[in-house]
Amino acid sequence: MMAFSIQFSFAQEKTITGTVSEEMGPLPGATVVVKGTNKATTTDFDGQYSISAKQGDVLEISFVGMKAKSITVGAANTYNVVLESDMLEEVVIRGYSTVSSTKSTLAAQTVSAKTIENRPNTNAIQTLQGQVAGLSIAASTGQPGAPPVVRLRGTSSINGQNEPLYLIDGMPTTSGVFTNINPNDIESVTVLKDAAATSIYGNRGANGVIIVKTRRGSFEKGLEINYSGWTSFSQLQTTNDYNLMNSQETLRLEREYGNGLGTGLSDEEIDAYGTFNWLNYFFRTSVSQNHNLRLSSGGKNTNQSTTFGYTDTQGVLQNTNLKRFNFRNNSTMKSDNDRFTLNTSLSLNFTKENDPGSIGTGGVNQNYILGAFQAVPYLTPDDYIDGASLLTNLSFTDTPLMLMDKLRTFDRIFEEFRGLSTIDARYKILNNLTVGSTTSIDYLHRTTTVYQAPDAFNSLLFAPGGAANQTPGFQQFQTDRQFMINQVMSLNWEKEFGKHTLGLGAYTEYFKAHRRAFGVTANGQNPATWYPGDGGGFVGDVQANDWFVDVATAQYRNAGLFSYFGQADYDYDERFGASATVRRDASFRFAETNRWGTFWSVSGRWNITKEEFMNGSVFDMLKLRASYGTQGNQNIQNTNYWGGSRLFQNTWGTGGGYQGGASILLTGIGNDALRWEKLSTTNVGIDFGVWNSRLRGAVDVYQKLTTDAFFDGPTSLTTGISALPQNIASIENRGIELQLAYDLIAPKQQGDFGMSVNFVGSYNKNTIKDLGVNRDEVIGIGRVGGPLFEYYVIPYAGVNPENGNLLFLDIDGNLTEDPDPDADRRWSGKNILPDYEGSFGFNLDYKGFYLQTQFNYVIGSHRYDFDLAGYHDRGSIGEFRLSRDVLDSWSPTNTGGSMPSLFATNATTFDDVSDRYLFKRDFLRLRFASFGYAFNSKQLQGTGISNLRLYVNAENMLTFTNWRGFDPEQLSNTSRLYPTPKTVSVGLEIGF
Amino acid sequence: MKKIFRNIFMLSVFIAFTSCNDAIDIFQPAIIEESDVFTNVDDLQRGLRGVYIQMDHTQDMFFNANYTDEVTRGLTNGGQGLDGFNFVMASNLQEARVFWAKNYTVNMRAQRVLEKLNEITPEASEQAAYNSIKGQLMAISAYSHFMLFAYYTPDYTNDAGLSVPLVNFVPSVELRPLRNTVGEVAGYINSTLIEAEGLIAQQSNPVFISKDFCRALRARLAAYRQDYATAGTLAQGLMTSYPLANPTQYTSMFRDDVNNTEVIFKLARTVGDRYDRQAAPAVPGVTPSGNGNVVAGGRAGNAFAFTNQGIAGGPFLEVNRSLFNLLNENPDDVRRIINVHPTSVINPAWTDDPSQVGLDNIIINKYPGKEGQPLLQDLKILRGSEMHLIAAEALIHDNQLGQAAVLIQQLRNARLTVGTAPLPVYGSQQEAYFDLLNERRREFCFEGHRYLDLKRLGQRANQGISRASSECAAFGWAVCSAEATDYRFTLPIPLDEINGNPAISAQQNPGY
16 A cells, blocks of 8 residues: 555656766856756756756756757766857857867858848848958948948959859859848858868859858757747938038028029028928838748758748838748758768749839939939928929929939839759768769849839930820830859768878869840830730830830850869878868850969968867967968959950950941950969968857968959050950958957856957958059059059148139149149049958847847048038039038138138039048948847746747947948948948747 | 769769860850951941941030030039030040040941951952942041041141051050151041042942042041141032032921931931930940930930920020020021020020029020931031031132132021121131131031131131120139130040050140
8 A cells, every 4th residue: 555655766756966067167057957847957156956857857958158968867866967068059159259170271250140140131141241350241222132242351353253252052152142042041151261261162262252051950850940030120320411401591502602493582482491301201211021930850861941031121212122032941861871961952032122223323313312312402292293294394403303203103123033952962982982962053033124104204204206205104024034053073082090181072063154034125105004014005116206116135145164173181180280272273254275274272270279288278279270372263344154255355246227237346355365363362370269268269361462363454545445354463462350259257157147249350451563564553443552442632622712712732732723633643542442340249148138239340441422522512502402511611701611612613623533522431330239038948948939039139220430421331432322221120039 | 882873973073074165165146256257248338337336426516515605504404514614624534535535446446347358359240339348447547537636636737746646557455656746647637538539439428428528528637737728629629519508408407317418428317226315335435324424425416405305305505695696696597596496595685794694595406306206316527518618718718808708608698598698898817717717606506616616716716715704604613715725725635545555645735
């Protein structure tokens, strides 16, 4: 009768104790959970824990930055556990960090999913901003999904390609693909910087390689379901500092100057006008949504990860948006004996974008930004009637009304299907010999639909035949199919001989890109039956005129590359290592004699911490790396895969007709000496971790020398051409990069206050070494010894108090009103490319709450502010809005005015050859801040939920700068651009 | 199993290597290799057309109007041409570059087809056609050199002075020439035109280069060179072949482009051709961002308006009041009707007073459009009336003022729809030149002559840029007048040329 007390003791709870430690000692704050129950505890200061459990229960021990461990409770009552450090986990928590595996000789930096996912950026590349030392990313537009300008370690080519190569799961591609893919699919991004790292990635990797890995499943893991979603709200960033006039000031100035509406108005009439800010009409607070669902699972021999993504991003500018649906499946299979593995990735992406174009232009009837920035404040949207009414007195003053009409009557829509697939198969023929094949296919099908309604102001204005044409307007349809295939075959051999390890690899790479495109512009739309995308309103050609002739276009293009290469790796006892590569590359872009280029690299490392004399030092990791290598660039004109394909020969083609007969036309003057642009890179770097990795980081110093650089070298115009693509320039980039992360306050226990700070910075100095024979300066490009794109200017010296004219300094430093745009210009030492850039930030953790920040900075960059020039231009009086600066113009009664006289005789003549509108665009920006709460496993016990996180993210919230314009980040001297917005998002992440 | 995989691998490697040529020997459609481009006379005919379609004149029309006293700021002006009013000229400006680049490009194209032509031996039956193609190509090269000569030569009459580099061959891309002398360049133009005339088959053709084109251009060159014996003789001869148009014919010439009574040569333009646009690239190295600037090719009327004829067509440049007054001296002059749009707002109480700002909107109407396409018009290069006026000029030079007056009166009478013009009486050569220059201003306004006319005749006529002061005041800063002796009547060697050809900078024109 007493039977059930003792015999069943194994089922009874008992107290389990033990110590959790890591390599360096006891681990306080580690979590111990009894699996499947709500019982949990944390280790104390000495790493000890105590918890009650039954025999057969599973204890799960975890700690941030460590690999979790499970132990099954047996007969014993004490279980000591040693946790191993998990670099990936550390990356997750710290925000980002370098992964410098012992054997790597590369200068590389990895950014993990944690800093990419759930950011309200439609384009994943934009999220990388400031996260990688030496990787400069500048958003050029607020258009949702648009790729930013990306440069790694400076600008190394003048006319050739400067963009890094992107590899998505082994597929080489370009930045354009990120408009289509889902940032939340990305598991990690690794940026390869030096020649040792990039040379293996082929003939397109001279400007660095960005390796993107998408999420895969794991073997032996049950079904996991994760959902994340957010809603975001975007607005123009803190608006400009231009101090724009109100209606009264505008109208009075018009009256004073004698142009525009104000001319005939009395004071009372002027005072009756309200001030309308057209910024608030064309820009809006936009609301966007994003949803992601991921299912992953794995068995013994297969695993898979499937993701669905949906995003609806509305731009802050009206009529700009992007909607995207993403599907991805990544699967892995292997044979029982692990000899054969097969990785497949398949991603199907549907994107619909509305991008009105004409941004940055001076088209008063086309560029919405022009209306937003420059429209006069005394007009309001109520002044708009319809397109036809704007015709009667065509006037620039009506700019905002014309653009309102365009919003109503025009759209440019891109619908894209993009399928990306990679099949990667590997087979171990022998224990140390593996054969592999990676085939990737990128298929893009883009349909463009552009329409302009028959009653649109622009249709009526440009109607062939004018008012007699009752059915103006057009629709344009374009279909563009692009098929890219890349195939890498590899054979790898590796063997250990005692303390020596030797690896050898042989590869071939084959690339082909095909483009087939066609399109039609249907001119003439019947207002009664037309509909965007439908042909019901098309008007056919008639005998009487050629107003409705439709225009057909088509394109057939192919491109290709081929390479073979080899690699050797050597390691001695994990202390020393060396690698070497050599490759032969051929491009379709060169004449047969110059087609092939040979490039090579060598690199070495010394893992100093592996040396005995380092025992007991504060360093737990210290590695010295060095590399030198050469690489080729064949994209002569920085175009797409197909551009610049026949620059090596003179070409003739069919030209337009003259007097009814067809013509044959010289279409290009070629240079048969064109050959590979050559880049040689020297890199020395140190990776380190100190004080149990509380402080960790890397320093790299590099020199990149581009020789035979593609440059459209100016020719004498008497040759009939202005420039010829040649390999004549030489450019050097030298720089230093630093990444640092420091755990200022390491949490003693989980939930305790923790704080880490981090810094990423780079300095790059760009120098032109050569511009070809007989030439040491080219305006617009720079001079030998100076940086690329150096401004060549006449210094502006203020206002002449005598007469209100502008004063400049001539070449001898004397004041002049009439400088010589040739002789008085000089090199300024300034250019648009930053000298220093990077980011810093801190991460705070406390009891599940976290706060992350990232401040980006750019130093040493100058830009023309032509928006400001527009606000100062007296030519705009009566037509556009001006800055209050103009109110302090010189006049006979205001001889101390800070601005030139409105009647200065040399007013706008020297705007683009003087430095009057050249300003520093240096800025410090709170690029990113995230505040959130992560529920811990204790709180979630019994809910069936494995993780739950709520957060608020903010992008571009604050900018500190002296730049007066809308967005100092834009790397362009063009005015009237679409500024990038600031965004706040609210999101949640939940996993089962 | 191992063997199978090994074999598969070896096979793949084999495939990879053999398919490498497939990746790098890429066929591109729509390209004719230079070696195959011309094989017969028909091909050459197509090649000749390929040179014609590169010829453009809208840049000259815009510049000659904007830089002088033909135009003023228009109703719909967003800054178009404002700097031109300032009379600013410097080597970095497009104004300095455009004529240099454009004419050397056309010359290069003509020279390249000529080179190919010389490699072909025609059949006997094709000899005439072959010769005619050759003659036209040579004449195009001569014309290009003439325009360069006109804009960049400081003194047309000084044989030893500097003109422009002579490129009477296919220029290699390495060519970095220095300037040839006036005598050399003028000699090349003249002798080439004489040789071309002998080769060309057609005596007259308004849209292709004919024998008469060669003679007319020689007449113009001779007038520039003040070789009035040659100029007078050639012009007198052509006056007979190209009598002055009556007002109906004149109207047709500038409206439907059908009547060619007076047309020695024009560049034909039609709906759908490469110039049937607001702005069409015509100058190498520059893509115009829109019209209203000197590099914008496009429809003729787009040199002065955005979209259409008339006041609602977006006129950014309008008729300068001083020119209008000249045209309006006789309201029955067909040129008053042709050049001024009926929708113009003309202030009857106008006086030359700065307070008259903005009360006039006199809209240019020389290029209203044809074939249902607003602003599209053929570009007139050489007309019979120019020969008429060159003949008059030669007479004035010879101090035969009475005979010159008769020719001027003839032209005025031909232009009148009603009535007759009085016979002018000239008290001096200068008076006669002054009247001649005014007549040229009326006759050739917006056709690309005024700047060059002032340069070569202004001093003799004691006439410079003379804008209505009301319109100078409209901008406050605009130059109201400039002497014909001003250095800016010769364009500087463009900076882009110096960039590619540094040695030529030592030969820059005076004043720059």
